[in-house]
Amino acid sequence: MKKIHNLQRKNLEQWTGFFYILPWLIGFSIFQLYPFISTLYYSFTNFTLLNVPSLIGFRNYIRMFTTDSLFQSSMRITGLYTLMAVPGKLIIALGVAMLLSAKIKGIGLYRSLYYLPSILGGSVAVSVLWRVMFMRNGLVNQILGVVKIPPIDWLTSPNIALGTLSLLQIWQFGSAMVIFLAALKQIPRELFEAAEVDGASKIRQFFSITIPQISSVIFFNLIMQTIQALQNFTSAFVITNGGPMRRTYIIGMKLYDDAFKNYNVGYACAESWILFMLILVLTALVFKSSDAWVYYSDEGDHK
Amino acid sequence: MKKLVLLVSILCLIILVPAFAAGSKENATQPSRLQTVRVSWWGGDARHNALLAMIEEFEKQNPGIKIEPEYSAFAQYRDKFTIQLTSGAAPDVMAVDQPWCDSIVKQGDFFLNLDSYADELKIDTFDSYLIDSYSRFNGKTLFLPVGINGMGSLADAEKLTPYGFDINNKDFTWDELFALAAKVRTANPSQYLCVVDSKQASLYYARVYLRQLTGKQLINDDGSMGVTREELGKSFELVDRCYKEGVFQPIRESAVYNDAMTQNPEWLNRNMFMILGRTSVMTDTSARRPINGAPTTVGYVLPQLPNGKESGIEVRPAALYAINKNTKVADAAIRFLSFMLTSEEAAKAIGSNYSIPAREESRAFAQNYDLLEESSLENVEYSLAHAGNTINAWSANPEVEALFTEIMEKIAYNQYKNMLEAADEAIARINIIVSAGL
Numbered sequence: 001m002k003k004i005h006n007l008q009r010k011n012l013e014q015w016t017g018f019f020y021i022l023p024w025l026i027g028f029s030i031f032q033l034y035p036f037i038s039t040l041y042y043s044f045t046n047f048t049l050l051n052v053p054s055l056i057g058f059r060n061y062i063r064m065f066t067t068d069s070l071f072q073s074s075m076r077i078t079g080l081y082t083l084m085a086v087p088g089k090l091i092i093a094l095g096v097a098m099l100l101s102a103k104i105k106g107i108g109l110y111r112s113l114y115y116l117p118s119i120l121g122g123s124v125a126v127s128v129l130w131r132v133m134f135m136r137n138g139l140v141n142q143i144l145g146v147v148k149i150p151p152i153d154w155l156t157s158p159n160i161a162l163g164t165l166s167l168l169q170i171w172q173f174g175s176a177m178v179i180f181l182a183a184l185k186q187i188p189r190e191l192f193e194a195a196e197v198d199g200a201s202k203i204r205q206f207f208s209i210t211i212p213q214i215s216s217v218i219f220f221n222l223i224m225q226t227i228q229a230l231q232n233f234t235s236a237f238v239i240t241n242g243g244p245m246r247r248t249y250i251i252g253m254k255l256y257d258d259a260f261k262n263y264n265v266g267y268a269c270a271e272s273w274i275l276f277m278l279i280l281v282l283t284a285l286v287f288k289s290s291d292a293w294v295y296y297s298d299e300g301d302h303k
Numbered sequence: 304m305k306k307l308v309l310l311v312s313i314l315c316l317i318i319l320v321p322a323f324a325a326g327s328k329e330n331a332t333q334p335s336r337l338q339t340v341r342v343s344w345w346g347g348d349a350r351h352n353a354l355l356a357m358i359e360e361f362e363k364q365n366p367g368i369k370i371e372p373e374y375s376a377f378a379q380y381r382d383k384f385t386i387q388l389t390s391g392a393a394p395d396v397m398a399v400d401q402p403w404c405d406s407i408v409k410q411g412d413f414f415l416n417l418d419s420y421a422d423e424l425k426i427d428t429f430d431s432y433l434i435d436s437y438s439r440f441n442g443k444t445l446f447l448p449v450g451i452n453g454m455g456s457l458a459d460a461e462k463l464t465p466y467g468f469d470i471n472n473k474d475f476t477w478d479e480l481f482a483l484a485a486k487v488r489t490a491n492p493s494q495y496l497c498v499v500d501s502k503q504a505s506l507y508y509a510r511v512y513l514r515q516l517t518g519k520q521l522i523n524d525d526g527s528m529g530v531t532r533e534e535l536g537k538s539f540e541l542v543d544r545c546y547k548e549g550v551f552q553p554i555r556e557s558a559v560y561n562d563a564m565t566q567n568p569e570w571l572n573r574n575m576f577m578i579l580g581r582t583s584v585m586t587d588t589s590a591r592r593p594i595n596g597a598p599t600t601v602g603y604v605l606p607q608l609p610n611g612k613e614s615g616i617e618v619r620p621a622a623l624y625a626i627n628k629n630t631k632v633a634d635a636a637i638r639f640l641s642f643m644l645t646s647e648e649a650a651k652a653i654g655s656n657y658s659i660p661a662r663e664e665s666r667a668f669a670q671n672y673d674l675l676e677e678s679s680l681e682n683v684e685y686s687l688a689h690a691g692n693t694i695n696a697w698s699a700n701p702e703v704e705a706l707f708t709e710i711m712e713k714i715a716y717n718q719y720k721n722m723l724e725a726a727d728e729a730i731a732r733i734n735i736i737v738s739a740g741l
Contacts, residue, residue, distance in 0.1 A: 048406075050388065067735045067738070137568070155559055156556070156559060243558060243561065243712060244716065245709065245712045260382050262701055262702050267739075
């Protein structure tokens with residue numbers, strides 16, 4: 001009798017748990033899972049938003065890799081952007097995290113201040129601000145002018161514009177920084193003390209203790225930031241609108257243009273699936289390589 | 304274990320890749336006797352205020368009808384419009400941009416045939432050129448124009464007169480434009496004659512010149528090229544010359560003001576003097592650049608090619624209005640549209656917020672209240688008298704337009720050895736766009 005009662009209770013508990021996550025499940029299914037599956041279906045159709053989509057096989061995918069030179073150049077530009085923005089952001093985030101892990105007065109305030117750009121960064125308003133700051137007669141050039149550096153066409157020079165967009169991404173280092181900061185705090189102090197006793201320099205300590213100890217967090221940040229960079233849209237859309245000469249025409253912008261300007265929604269879905277696959281493959285590769293360079297403190301017992 | 308949790312959470316996050324899906328929503332109807340009509344449009348603040356005032360007047364005269372306005376800027380409107388239409392959530396009365404019509408009508412039956420209400424809407428009093436060219440599809444009147452746009456220019460006549468500019472010379476040619484620009488430059492090398500962005504350079508320079516030169520469509524209805532590479536090359540040469548001879552400001556300085564060229568400080572400071580464009584630029588208060596309340600510019604003609612095959616002037620509706628085919632309040636919607644397009648009160652409220660009204664009577668109403676600026680009215684009349692061919696769907700295709708904008712940028716950044724190379728690139732890429740769309 002008691003056994004049956006226990007079983008019922010366990011069942012009820014399971015249902016209670018399910019009930020708790022139900023709101024999330026519903027939201028996830030409607031707003032993510034359903035659109036996600038729909039895009040896969042639409043990617044094999046000629047959907048334009050207005051028509052009744054009909055299946056056209058792999059034609060969208062074939063077009064992407066054969067005739068659509070813009071897709072290929074967008075992918076290249078997105079790759080370049082990621083290569084500039086992600087390492088830059090990680091280095092800055094780690095650097096600032098190291099500075100902010102120091103024990104000085106008012107450190108909480110500094111930490112909040114440095115986190116601010118991340119709260120604001122993805123918004124249109126900041127992109128507009130960035131645009132005004134980097135104009136030919138904007139704030140940045142005015143500051144450079146004080147030290148006699150001639151004005152730089154941050155947004156309109158075909159060779160510089162993408163770098164300027166990367167700077168905006170790098171500037172939003174806050175979230176990566178906070179994660180680094182937490183990781184730095186977790187490193188056992190005695191490791192540094194032992195190293196100091198052995199006469200290791202600060203640089204040696206950094207490379208031999210800090211980096212290996214936080215490698216799992218570097219790994220996490222690397223993946224998250226890469227995904228974020230590959231999916232960027234707002235800054236290119238607002239600041240340069242893909243120009244000059246489509247040198248900042250990242251894949252997020254092309255997706256948007258194809259879907260909502262040219263009404264090739266089926267094609268845009270196919271492109272987003274290729275982007276998804278690319279992110280998946282990149283993530284898998286980083287995971288694969290992680291065995292060689294990522295250290296997990298809780299795995300020591302099993303090895 | 305940590306790795307597994309990490310992998311699962313990351314996979315979940317990746318699913319945030321932009322996804323496109325259409326929801327569905329039933330058209331709202333009011334059970335009460337008060338009928339609600341949803342009306343949507345795009346525009347700037349001036350237009351919003353004018354239309355809201357017009358709606359207030361309408362509601363006063365029609366106490367049984369409540370108007371629910373939905374308005375936004377153009378870019379947001381365009382994004383929302385198609386999704387609303389396809390998901391059945393479209394408003395009862397909606398503004399439609401002319402270039403969208405052809406492709407929307409081809410893809411489905413979304414709009415009410417207005418011919419059944421021809422008398423109430425006074426369809427026969429609209430400019431017949433606009434109705435024939437832009438309102439009728441498959442023998443049905445689906446859209447009605449609210450205003451007319453011709454093409455011309457906006458000129459700072461006061462500043463340009465010392466350089467020999469004559470506002471009364473209506474046979475202004477491209478050669479005269481270059482000569483004027485040279486004088487402007489000689490007088491002060493930091494001045495430029497024309498404000499432009501890459502899209503405008505394509506639409507009002509290269510494309511206009513190409514039509515004047517050939518009298519043909521850029522792309523034929525069957526998708527084949529309508530012009531030769533040499534002709535295309537010549538139209539690109541015009542833009543190339545404009546950059547090289549300082550008609551335009553160097554692109555490195557001007558590109559930041561793409562899509563907002565009247566915000567360019569050089570224009571605001573009266574160091575640039577002309578804008579080529581549609582009539583709406585002449586009625587747009589901000590483009591007219593008022594200083595101490597008085598506009599500093601006046602409407603003028605579009606430069607011509609002597610012995611050109613046509614004027615290059617495209618006359619088209621400033622915006623069209625349509626009624627949702629599935630509206631539950633068709634009679635109220637028709638009454639509103641009729642009020643908006645034909646009544647004196649509406650003409651008074653709207654003024655020149657949709658360029659020049661598309662009906663002669665509405666023009667007269669607005670003129671009575673002194674609401675239409677003389678030179679823009681003149682421009683519409685001139686444009687109607689000298690209109691070139693209407694531009695077909697392929698030639699106005701947004702992908703083709705984006706391609707031309709890109710080529711203009713490349714010309715400005717000196718990326719081509721000669722303009723035939725640019726023409727070859729344009730033709731090759733147009734063929735790809737056409738083959739994907741056929």
